[in-house]
Amino acid sequence: MSTAEETRAGDTEPWSEVTPDAARRLLVAAVEAFAERGYHATTTRDIAGRAGMSPAALYIHYKTKEELLHRISRIGHERALTILRTAARGEGGATERLADAVGSFVRWHAGRRTTARVVQYELDALGPDARAEIVALRRQCDAEVRGIIEDGVASGEFEVPDPKGTTLAVLSLCIDVARWFNVAGVRTPDEVGALYADLVLRMVGAKDRQK
Numbered sequence: 001m002s003t004a005e006e007t008r009a010g011d012t013e014p015w016s017e018v019t020p021d022a023a024r025r026l027l028v029a030a031v032e033a034f035a036e037r038g039y040h041a042t043t044t045r046d047i048a049g050r051a052g053m054s055p056a057a058l059y060i061h062y063k064t065k066e067e068l069l070h071r072i073s074r075i076g077h078e079r080a081l082t083i084l085r086t087a088a089r090g091e092g093g094a095t096e097r098l099a100d101a102v103g104s105f106v107r108w109h110a111g112r113r114t115t116a117r118v119v120q121y122e123l124d125a126l127g128p129d130a131r132a133e134i135v136a137l138r139r140q141c142d143a144e145v146r147g148i149i150e151d152g153v154a155s156g157e158f159e160v161p162d163p164k165g166t167t168l169a170v171l172s173l174c175i176d177v178a179r180w181f182n183v184a185g186v187r188t189p190d191e192v193g194a195l196y197a198d199l200v201l202r203m204v205g206a207k208d209r210q211k
Contacts (some may be wrong), residue, residue, distance in 0.1 A: 017075065023061040025051040030068045034118045039069055039125040069122060070130040076119030077137035083108055084144040094152030095206045101148060102174060102200045103193035109177040110189035116178035142167055149204060159205035170200050 018024040029050035033042040044065050048055045062068045087101035109116045123134060146167040152158030160166050177192060187195070 015075070018071070022053065022057065026053065026058055026061055027068060027072060031072055031115050031118055034069065034122060035114045039122045066125070066127060066130065069118070070126060072115070073119055073123065073126065073134050074137070076115055077134055077141070080105065080108065081137055081141050081144070084141050088144040088148050094148050094155055094157045095201060095208060098148045098152065098204065099197040099201055101145060102170065103197040105174045106177050106196040107189045107193035109174060110181040110192050113178045113181045120175050120178055142171065145170055152204060152206070157207055166204060170203065173200070
């Protein structure tokens with residue numbers, strides 16, 4: 001199964017790892033509220049109301065609003081890391097693996113744009129310890145993509161004088177999809193993923209973008 005297929009299959013039941021059902025409902029409500037209003041403008045009452053529960057019920061499952069954001073961020077970044085790691089360790093040369101990584105990563109940001117906006121743009125709302133954990137996951141994501149690019153340079157597939165800077169550019173390009181993607185737009189998540197994969201291969205000077 002390709003990374004693309006695994007990404008789609010893995011997202012058929014969003015937040016299935018969150019139990020019990022009440023905790024999942026609160027988390028989904030928090031994602032929607034944070035994406036719509038921003039973390040700081042959202043209250044625990046807002047979240048509980050969206051979940052059809054009382055504010056007191058929220059504290060049975062989450063001690064604070066920040067704990068909710070932390071769990072959303074951790075799960076989202078772990079999924080992102082799985083997508084990138086699966087592609088990085090897949091079969092084929094660097095060109096194929098980079099296209100797979102970018103296409104799947106972009107598709108996740110488009111298909112799960114509400115979640116991705118919270119995961120990617122509310123990091124600074126976390127406290128020092130929680131933020132450090134998420135930053136560590138981001139660095140692992142960075143390392144997976146940089147590893148593919150460095151492999152491509154070593155094999156002669158890519159022409160990249162600055163792999164570290166190029167990695168930052170590639171990830172920034174992918175992540176920004178969550179900000180602008182519109183489900184009613186002219187392109188599907190799959191189409192945007194394919195477009196960005198081709199753009200990134202052009203960026204790294206891939207010798208054969210057809211692979």
